[in-house]
Amino acid sequence: MTQHFARGLAQLCLVAALLLSPVVHAQDASPYALPSSQAADYAAILNQRADQVTLFDYGPRALIRIIDFPNLQEQGRMFNRVVALVERIGAPRSRVLNNDELAQFIRSVGKSDATFAYGNDFLVSELVVFFNLADMGGIRLNAEEIALRKMLIESRWMVERNGFFQALKPQAVILSIPQASDRTSPPVSVQARTTILMHEISHAEYYTNPLYANYCRHFWRNVLNDGQRNAFRKFLSGSSYNPDNEEMMINETQAYLLYTPDPRAFNARLVGMKDKDIESLRARFFAGFPDAPLAEMRR
Incomplete structure (x- = not known):
């Protein structure tokens, strides 16, 4: 959802934890992959219509990348576990939830996998904390989370050194939004997509x-x-x-x-x-x- 990483105590907890012993993360094979990014401004991103996930570099501000998902479910699979770690009251800050724990937590706050967050904003520094804590806890990541990790490494925004992930661009921002569609459950209207994009860009402006x-x-x-x-x-x-x-x-x-x-x-x-x-x-x-x-x- 850094200048703002009073968001959680994860980084503080991690400082000591990372000095203990390296954890080798599982390099799960995954058919899911994010595409190459393309530069675009606000209007181009807002008016984009696609059935597949799209990756944008936001032109007006450097180091802002926007992942445009075809539906809320796919977005949730990539980010719900990060949302729980970084933003939500009641979820632990020093470890990553496994699949069963995440599903139970989402139900406990009256949400579903699709509605846990309608849009997302995370600094690379926060995502580095997430991936390190997931490795330390032996959490098996899903295909979408692995694709996010791969994209950050290939973009040289994150690197693996001595068994741990480190941020090369800690103040870079990853945003996510869903496509407008009346065929998804829940549906996402054009007004809702506009609102989500505006809301998330304002967060990115705050960070950068x-x-x-x-x-x-x-x-x-x-x-x-x-x-x-x-x-x-x-x-x-x-x-x-x-x-x-x-x-x-x-x-x-x-x-x-x-x-x-x-x-x-x-x-x-x-x-x-x-x-x-x-x-x-x-x-x-x-x-x-x-x-x-x-x-x-x-x-």
Whole structure:
């Protein structure tokens, strides 16, 4: 879902753990593979229609790669285990869940393999933690997870040294989105795809643009009042985000407040505010940082 890897304690736990003994990961043979990446801007990615997974390098910002999946199920197979490790309250931070544990955890929060996360955003540093912890725990990765690992290595964003994975581009960002389709379960509308892409790109901007991230922190601490911050904490904790993770709260608040136009995903009522209050906060945000990402969507 680093500047924000107060997201979890996995990296801190890993510092000591990696010094113990190397674990050789299983090089499972897999027919699943990610294609070569192609450069594209926001409009090109949004309007892409494909029945197969597509890989984009996001043109306006270096080191942002977007995986465009044909359906939510395929996206979930690649990222659900990472989502549990990095983002969700109640899942362990020092180890990776096996298949049975993951399925049980997803059920426990009222989600399915397809709906555990509608879009994803992870720094390479977080994915390195995931793959190292999976090796250390003897977790057998699925075909999609293996393909992600292979892509990171072939891109030279991650390398294996002395039996452990290390990030060569720790601040690089991997995003994922699903194709719009009414033939999938659940269906994904064009509006939902637009919202997911906007939301995830805003996270990538937060990770890769220090000026933007610092302004978001200022907005959270100095523009929002205690009641508004608590309202967003409550809203986000309802989706199993850790409300004590301040950096995550800041990052998710900017993404929901500013870049989640589908009212089914975010609206004033969901966060316990009035429409006029939300509109006022948006206006104050953009007045203070007019060069925020995706300005074309606000015209």
